[in-house]
Amino acid sequence: MKPVIIDKINEAVKKIIQTGTWPNIKLPAFEVNYPVQPEHGDYAVNVAMKLAKVLQQNPMDIGELIKENLNLDGIERVEVVRPGFINIFVNTTFLAGGVRLILEQQNDYGKNNSGNHKKYLVEFLSANPTGPLHLGNGRGGFGGDVIARVLRASGYDVISEYYVNDYGNQTNILAESVMRRYLQNQGINVDYPEELYKGDYIKELAKQVVLPDVKLGNQAAMLAIKAKVKDQAVQAMIKQIKELVTRKLNIHYDVWKSEKALYENDAVKKTLAWLKERGLTFEQDGAVWFNSKKFGDDKDRVIVKQTGETTYLFSDILYLIDKFEQRKIDYWVCLLGADHHGYQGRMEAAVVAIGHRNKMQIIFTQLVRLMFNGKELRMSKRQGTFVTLEELIEDVGLDVVRWFFLMHDTNTHMDFDLNLAKEHSDKNPVYYVQYAHARICSILAKVPKLAPAPLQFTNSSEESLAKILLRLPELVEEVSKTYQVHKLPQYALEVARAFHYFYTKSRVIEGETVNRTRLQLVQATQLVLKNTLQLMGINAPEKM
RNA sequence: GCCCCGAUAGUUCAAUGGAUAGAACACUAGCCUUCUAAGCUAGAUAUGCAGGUUCGAUUCCUGCUCGGGGCACCA
Numbered sequence: 001m002k003p004v005i006i007d008k009i010n011e012a013v014k015k016i017i018q019t020g021t022w023p024n025i026k027l028p029a030f031e032v033n034y035p036v037q038p039e040h041g042d043y044a045v046n047v048a049m050k051l052a053k054v055l056q057q058n059p060m061d062i063g064e065l066i067k068e069n070l071n072l073d074g075i076e077r078v079e080v081v082r083p084g085f086i087n088i089f090v091n092t093t094f095l096a097g098g099v100r101l102i103l104e105q106q107n108d109y110g111k112n113n114s115g116n117h118k119k120y121l122v123e124f125l126s127a128n129p130t131g132p133l134h135l136g137n138g139r140g141g142f143g144g145d146v147i148a149r150v151l152r153a154s155g156y157d158v159i160s161e162y163y164v165n166d167y168g169n170q171t172n173i174l175a176e177s178v179m180r181r182y183l184q185n186q187g188i189n190v191d192y193p194e195e196l197y198k199g200d201y202i203k204e205l206a207k208q209v210v211l212p213d214v215k216l217g218n219q220a221a222m223l224a225i226k227a228k229v230k231d232q233a234v235q236a237m238i239k240q241i242k243e244l245v246t247r248k249l250n251i252h253y254d255v256w257k258s259e260k261a262l263y264e265n266d267a268v269k270k271t272l273a274w275l276k277e278r279g280l281t282f283e284q285d286g287a288v289w290f291n292s293k294k295f296g297d298d299k300d301r302v303i304v305k306q307t308g309e310t311t312y313l314f315s316d317i318l319y320l321i322d323k324f325e326q327r328k329i330d331y332w333v334c335l336l337g338a339d340h341h342g343y344q345g346r347m348e349a350a351v352v353a354i355g356h357r358n359k360m361q362i363i364f365t366q367l368v369r370l371m372f373n374g375k376e377l378r379m380s381k382r383q384g385t386f387v388t389l390e391e392l393i394e395d396v397g398l399d400v401v402r403w404f405f406l407m408h409d410t411n412t413h414m415d416f417d418l419n420l421a422k423e424h425s426d427k428n429p430v431y432y433v434q435y436a437h438a439r440i441c442s443i444l445a446k447v448p449k450l451a452p453a454p455l456q457f458t459n460s461s462e463e464s465l466a467k468i469l470l471r472l473p474e475l476v477e478e479v480s481k482t483y484q485v486h487k488l489p490q491y492a493l494e495v496a497r498a499f500h501y502f503y504t505k506s507r508v509i510e511g512e513t514v515n516r517t518r519l520q521l522v523q524a525t526q527l528v529l530k531n532t533l534q535l536m537g538i539n540a541p542e543k544m
Numbered sequence: 545g546c547c548c549c550g551a552u553a554g555u556u557c558a559a560u561g562g563a564u565a566g567a568a569c570a571c572u573a574g575c576c577u578u579c580u581a582a583g584c585u586a587g588a589u590a591u592g593c594a595g596g597u598u599c600g601a602u603u604c605c606u607g608c609u610c611g612g613g614g615c616a617c618c619a
Contacts, residue, residue: 305617312619341548342614435582443579504584
């Protein structure tokens with residue numbers, strides 16, 4: 001039996017409407033609610049006014065009709081109350097079946113197949129390799145990682161990808177910065193212009209630069225040096241980011257996609273021809289323009305400058321063609337910081353122009369405001385004033401940091417109080433959840449392995465815990481569609497709360513005997529907590 | 545000027561157009577002879593302003609106020 005009852009209710013109502021038992025009612029008005037309070041019923045169906053009026057006319061009949069058409073074990077009764085609510089009461093048979101299912105599915109509990117093996121590319125973080133990852137990168141990084149995990153758990157074929165901007169102007173500035181520091185290290189007197197990067201990491205990079213024969217003087221020699229420095233600095237930065245991300249942030253990437261590599265094999269020429277063939281470009285003022293206005297953007301955009309250099313948008317078009325034409329993905333999910341929102345219009349235009357309308361979702365993560373000693377601390381890579389993710393994790397631990405970034409809706413502004421984060425790190429809600437898991441493990445360690453037995457619920461703390469456990473599959477599917485990753489920590493908290501309450505009310509081990517129902521409930525809770533934390537990339541410790 | 549986000553308790557955040565707007569932190573008072581007290585129980589406080597749509601609005605629409613971000617032949 002599937003604990004997901006919602007589809008069943010939908011089916012039942014559809015059937016009732018189609019068979020004409022109810023008057024002709026528009027189906028979109030029909031909606032479903034989750035349990036709210038015990039006295040409201042375990043599952044409540046919420047319908048809009050038109051339907052509600054019908055319900056009020058003959059409530060009892062409608063309730064019976066739904067019950068008959070639901071065809072589900074464990075439905076106790078159906079009540080129609082207040083305008084717009086149908087409460088469906090389930091009995092313990094229903095709950096017991098759900099708990100049994102959790103124990104059968106083990107680590108797979110929570111997964112679903114709604115993705116149907118669609119090929120999704122999730123691109124996130126993709127910070128320029130011109131400086132260390134800072135606090136502001138946390139949202140996109142952890143959020144994207146969790147979206148990828150949730151999509152995988154929902155049966156999508158997922159490629160998680162970091163797009164490395166190792167091409168273009170920003171890397172030139174990095175090269176210039178490192179080169180000047182390098183020259184200064186060599187005792188050569190060069191100035192250090194305002195627009196260059198200022199962080200200490202530039203000095204570190206400069207120390208690592210290896211140049212066998214430096215000959216100063218003419219411009220060609222300088223350019224050669226700069227090219228070498230650029231290559232080394234960019235590679236060093238990428239290596240740093242890769243190591244941090246995989247070893248310390250627990251973020252998994254399937255692909256590290258180089259922007260520079262998109263330009264190999266005459267890509268510029270070929271792509272320009274490809275675009276021209278389709279009438280997507282025109283020339284004006286000595287530049288090549290992309291006809292983006294025709295596809296919904298507010299203006300046309302340059303893709304090849306007067307100088308012959310390509311713009312960033314051109315790279316993105318290359319990248320889009322790579323994704324949709326060469327790798328044949330079905331859908332592209334992209335997490336961007338809110339400071340890139342101006343980019344949405346042209347990206348959508350480009351996707352439509354190359355013939356893949358509605359195959360892209362950009363998720364904007366609002367910026368994080370860093371508070372320190374009651375004041376806002378402005379973060380700037382250029383000024384070298386930022387808190388790196390690495391420092392933060394060393395201070396408070398990865399689980400705390402991941403939880404913190406995941407617990408808020410990505411679309412809401414967020415303050416990060418550095419003092420508070422450090423001071424209260426032991427009070428972070430993540431410990432509340434982990435503690436529940438550790439408590440469970442400690443119980444399980446004391447009990448021998450026992451064969452499954454029928455569940456007999458004896459109090460409300462057992463039942464309310466079971467009800468919450470049954471919701472995980474629905475939740476995972478919902479998050480896979482809405483990308484609202486903050487629902488996972490919210491849910492984990494609910495589970496933990498229900499468990500802690502259960503723990504004080506219901507003993508598993510009573511003297512010499514073990515309560516089999518409670519034991520199985522505890523095992524199921526452990527699986528739910530572990531699987532939920534796993535989706536968030538957070539540890540489920542056995543001891544604390 | 546135009547565009548995108550946001551405004552909910554002292555603070556940080558939740559809440560598919562529905563039921564008594566939920567947590568956490570902080571504060572107060574209780575609870576360990578029993579599976580981990582990093583826990584449990586009880587307690588006060590909130591939808592920026594003005595309209596509109598609706599049986600019903602924190603949610604949708606309009607205007608305003610305040611805050612963040614963006615409007616390049618930069619990335």
